[in-house]
Amino acid sequence: MTEKSHNEQLTEFEARVARGDKVEPGDWMPDEYRQNLIRMIGQHAHSEIVGQLPEGKWIPYAPGFRRKLTLVAKVQDEAGHGQLLYRAAETLGKSREEMIDELLAGKAKYSNVFNYPTPTWADVGVIGWLVDTAAVINQSMLAQGSYGPYARAMKRICYEESFHIKQGYDAIVALAKGTPAQRAMAQDAIHRWWYPTLMMSGPPDKASPHTEKAMRWRIKTKTNDQVRQEFVDLIVPQIRALGLDVPDRDCVYDEAAGHYRFTQPDWEELKRVINGDGPMNKERLDVRRRSHEEGRWVREALAAKAKRANAA
Amino acid sequence: MNIPSGLPSEPLLGMIVALGDDELVLGHRNSEWTGFAPILEEDIAFSNIAQDELGHSLAWFSLHEQLTGKTPDWMAFERNWRDFACCRLVAYPKGDFAYTVVRQFFFDAAEQVRMKSFAQSSFDPLRQLSVKILAEEAYHLMHSQGLVERLGDGTEESHRRMQAAAETAFPQSLGLFEDFPAEADLVKAGVVKPSRELQEEWLTEIMRVLTRATLVVPVRKKNGTFEPECSPDLGGRTGRHTDDLRQLVSDLQHVYQLAPGQPW
Amino acid sequence: MSDTQWETYEVFHQSRRGRPHEHVGSVHAPDPEMALQMARDQFARRLDCVSLWVVRSSDIAQTDYQDPNFFSQVFDKSYRDPKAFDAPARTEPAES
Structure with missing residues (x-):
């Protein structure tokens, strides 16, 4: 068997991806593809475990048995998703230890939304409903992506996310139908989360230089702007149907285009938040670091015990 | 549903509430580990585990609701904390993971003994x-026992x-076997076995595991059974x-009390 | 000090008796017994499940995607494919 040249390998790789075949661990792949995926899946995993915190804060306070049980199950799923995603990234050659170290050292990025505070119970509902709807639109797209382990993880995650959306929506419906104070709480939360949620899908296409290659390699199959538009078209009528509103007077349906128009978020804010300077970045990482350090003795003791048992 | 006429209804309801409170409060503490x-x-x-304990609490309060008409949400989210009847053990802060695991193990082993005793x-x-x-x-029990043996x-x-x-949680755990109010009536009516007997069975169970885990608690062996050598909490x-x-109850009820009785 | 996230175990899940075990993911665990417990909590908390297998990831031998010859079927092998024969269908066992 003769060694194939880099170009031959690349041609084969791109042909496989273009056919819609999945790339599997152990396949030849361009280094840029591997690095991009490691970064992207790692960020996605970090987002899940940092994302446990804003909602997890409300577990002790959740009103009623059903809400409390549901919230524990939801935040548990986020740990589960982080677990699945770190594993998908590990198949590309980076260990979970390394990825977690990078996160805790402040060297890794994660979704902007989890760096905002959650001052009221309604934030739990809005995160489930709005943030997770935006997430699912993105993730259903990623489930069609070319890298097998990531796409497989996404399939399961999307299934569980649909539970997240429904429980969030259900919590907001209860508030919208409740006392004036409950209703105001829901409206306030939607106002606060609207723009951060729009930012979740990433910078606008014209400022997103890697999109072209990511699309060609089917790391993504839709652009950031497409995903964002899909979210707005889906969520705005849902919000208005509950008699609630989005904080954007220019958000109107454009018959001709078949889409809602909306005001672009402040992209400078997204940059700041992603680069570590959002309202809650420091606190989120501090909390993660603390629980990581407090758990170290447990990880070490169980490893030591197993090592002795193996040696015996 | 009615309590059969031969059974002491007030002590029985009190015990059901106590068991529901144990599960609710421990489930709350466990859920503090999520994340x-x-x-x-x-x-x-x-x-x-947190979801399971909360689910068990809901099951106890649902039984209580069938007997009294009070909803589980009322019991957990509207009742005054002074009317809770959980043992002290479950309410202590979660502590480090060692305390959480040991408390959970003591609780699981007790639960096992008590639930088996209800078969009669x-x-x-x-x-x-x-x-159920x-x-x-x-x-x-498998999980907490496995952790106790490995981490010990x-x-x-x-x-x-x-x-x-173990030293902290042991005297606290004896509170799981504190007599329920008017327990003698419940025993006489064949509803429960005496808590003292359950404690003895529990001690045998936990000592087996603690020995394997190289952990020590203050007990002495007398006529083949263990007896605690410390004052129970x-x-x-x-x-x-x-x-x-x-x-804990103030946190638990915090949001609910913003509009008590409203759907949330 | 460097961290340990333990070894990884591959998890195989059987949804019903009679069905095959399918690979559903992996868990990080200190030993096989804990791996089973963690697999239960991560992969069987919603799915129906009657059996789980775990195996250390490092114990799995696998073929190489980049070896094009391992599975190659260059010459005609239709002689061992039932579809290549015209015999009446009843010679085939009933589908179960």
Whole structure:
């Protein structure tokens, strides 16, 4: 068997991806593809475990048995998703230890939304409903992506996310139908989360230089702007149907285009938040670091015990 | 549903509430680990246990609702903390993971003994519910026991932490076997076995595991059975709680009390 | 000090008796017994499940995607494919 040249390998790789075949661990792949995926899946995993915190804060306070049980199950799923995603990234050659170290050292990025505070119970509902709807639109797209382990993880995650959306929506419906104070709480939360949620899908296409290659390699199959538009078209009528509103007077349906128009978020804010300077970045990482350090003795003791048992 | 006429209804209802409160308060404490466990897999495991305990609490309060008409949400989210009847053990702060694991193990082992004892209860619903709860508790016990054995005999640090946790949690756990109010009536009517007997069975169970885990608690062996050699941390069953419970219930009810009785 | 997230175990899940075990993911665990517990909590908390297998990831031998010859079927092998024969269908066992 003769060694194939880099170009031959690349041609084969791109042909496989273009056919819609999945790339599997152990396949030849361009280094840029591997690095991009490691970064992207790692960020996605970090987002899940940092994302446990804003909602997890409300577990002790959740009103009623059903809400409390549901919230524990939801935040548990986020740990589960982080677990699945770190594993998908590990198949590309980076260990979970390394990825977690990078996160805790402040060297890794994660979704902007989890760096905002959650001052009221309604934030739990809005995160489930709005943030997770935006997430699912993105993730259903990623489930069609070319890298097998990531796409497989996404399939399961999307299934569980649909539970997240429904429980969030259900919590907001209860508030919208409740006392004036409950209703105001829901409206306030939607106002606060609207723009951060729009930012979740990433910078606008014209400022997103890697999109072209990511699309060609089917790391993504839709652009950031497409995903964002899909979210707005889906969520705005849902919000208005509950008699609630989005904080954007220019958000109107454009018959001709078949889409809602909306005001672009402040992209400078997204940059700041992603680069570590959002309202809650420091606190989120501090909390993660603390629980990581407090758990170290447990990880070490169980490893030591197993090592002795193996040696015996 | 009515309580059969031969059974002491007030003590029986009191015990059901106490068992529901134990599960509610421990489930609340366990859920404080969601997002903070030592490793992702354990985060998932402990969140499952938290959901199960909260689910058991809901089951006890649903039985209580059938007998009294008070809803589970009323019991958990509207009742005054002084009327809770949980043992003190479950209300203490979660502490480090060693304390959490040891407390959970002591609780799971007690739950196992108590639920098995309900198989002979003269009150039918106790028999039925205990079978369901046992089905889930068996796994909790497997998990917490596995952690106790491994961490007790893991590293020097893990042993030290687990030993300290065992010393703290042991006298507290004896509170699981504090007599329910008017327990003698319940025993006489064949509803329950005396708590003292359950404690003896429990001690045999936990000593087997603690020995394997190289952990020591203050007991002496007399005529083949273990007896605690420390004073038990009692009071919970009669509403003499620590301030930890007040704080916990205040958190638990915080949002609900913004519009009590409203759908949330 | 460097961290440990333990070894990884591959998890195989059987949804019903009679069905095959399918690979559903992996868990990080200190030993096989804990791996089973963690697999239960991560992969069987919603799915129906009657059996789980775990195996250390490092114990799995696998073929190489980049070896094009391992599975190659260059010459005609239709002689061993039932579809290549015209015999009446009843010679085939009934589908179960």
